[in-house]
Amino acid sequence: MKLRIISSALLMIAIVGAGCVSNKKFAQLQTTYNDLLNQNRALDSKYQIAQRDLSGATARVQSLEEQIASQRTGLAALQAALDKCLNSTSQGNTNISKLVDEINASNRYIQHLVNTKNKSDSLNMVLTNNLTRSLSREELRDVDVQVLKGxxxxxxxxxxxxxxxxxxxxxxxxxxxxxxxxxxxxYKDYDVLIEGNTDNVPISQKNIRNNWDLSALRASSVVQALQNNYGVDPKRLTAGGRGEYNPIASNDSDAGKMKNRRTQIIITPKLDQFMELIEKAPEPTEGAAAADSTSGS
Structure with a gap:
């Protein structure tokens, strides 16, 4: 729709230009054209943001689906072992209840993974929306916020x-x-890593030896601004530079180089907090453990 409007505006300008309209009329049409062009750029920026969000969500879904598939494979193996025990000796029959416990535990873990996936996707979306709602549309062109596993x-x-x-x-x-x-x-209880990144164009500035220096100095500038201007506790902050060696796009184009020139702020839980975010698998029952011991003897 936006492209059709811009095309119409261009056609109108061409027609009016051909008719030798007044400078005032031409200026008005030029302003209309520029407004439409800016709207098109804004829509393109939102599309790029949505594509990045979609890529992250797809990766999370794939990881959880792989875990679910692995557990279902294990469940099938346990079911096969149970079927074999049903036709075996009385010793095998003794282990049936223990194998059933394992099957039930596996079923619970599969459901746990499904619930975790749904909960994680919903939580990450809510957190991302809450974190970005104070940013303007113009700021969102230069700021990308994502939440992955806390x-x-x-x-x-x-x-x-x-x-x-x-x-x-x-x-x-x-x-x-x-x-x-x-x-x-x-996120006052979390540690904060400020990470500078550059493209692969060599730097030629006095007192800056290379892109390693530039990326580290940029990260340090952000750390000091957060500390001195906004009161962030410096004990929580770490500044680091990765130079040109952590690209997210190809440096063969200007657009790719622009994406690689970035400063990333990573808000990470401390170890004990991170462990609380990890959903553990259910512990095996005593009966299941005994079944493993018996089957291995």
């Missing part, structure tokens, strides 16, 4: 944060960083 990933484009080839934070980035700081403060 870890918050916030990726900031270098175009928004810094001037080209510099590690000094631009004044225009202050408002967005303030909103990011609010997210970090909401």
């Amino acid at each position: 870890v918050v990933y916030i990726s900031l484009s270098d175009n928004m944060l810094y001037k080209s080839g510099s590690y000094e934070i631009s004044p225009a980035a202050g408002e967005t960083l303030g909103k990011i700081a609010k997210i970090i403060m909401d």
Whole structure:
């Protein structure tokens, strides 16, 4: 629909231009064209964000489906062993109840994985929406927020944060960083890693030896801004640089290089908190353990 509107606007401009309209009329048509072009770019940006969200969700679904398939394979093997025991000696019959316990435990774990998948997808979507609702549409073009297994990933484009080839934070980035700081403060018990990334174009600045230096300096600038300007506890913060060696796109195009030039803020639970996020499999019953011992003797 947007493309048809833009095409119509272009046709109108061409027709009016051919008719030698006044400068005022032409300027109005030019403004209309620019507005439509900006709307098209905004829709394209939202499409790219939706594609990244879809890719992350697909990966999570695939991982859980693989676990479910593995458990179902194990269940089939246990069922086959049970069928064999039904036709065996009295010693085999003694282990039937123990094998049934294992089958029941496996069934419970399969249901547990299904429930965890549904709960995880819903929770991650709610958290992502809550974290991004304070960001404007313009900010969302330069800020990508994702939640995966309880870890918050916030990726900031270098175009928004810094001037080209510099590690000094631009004044225009202050408002967005303030909103990011609010997210970090909401996760007050979690550690925060600030990770700088560059493209593969060599840096040529005084006192900056290479892209390793540039990425680390950029991460350090963000850490110090969060500490000095927004009151984030420095004990929670870690600054690190990965240079050009952690790309998310090809450096063969300008668009790919722009994606690779980013600073990522990773809000991670501490070890004890992370363990609480992990849903453990049900422990085997005593009967199942005895069945393993008997079958191995």
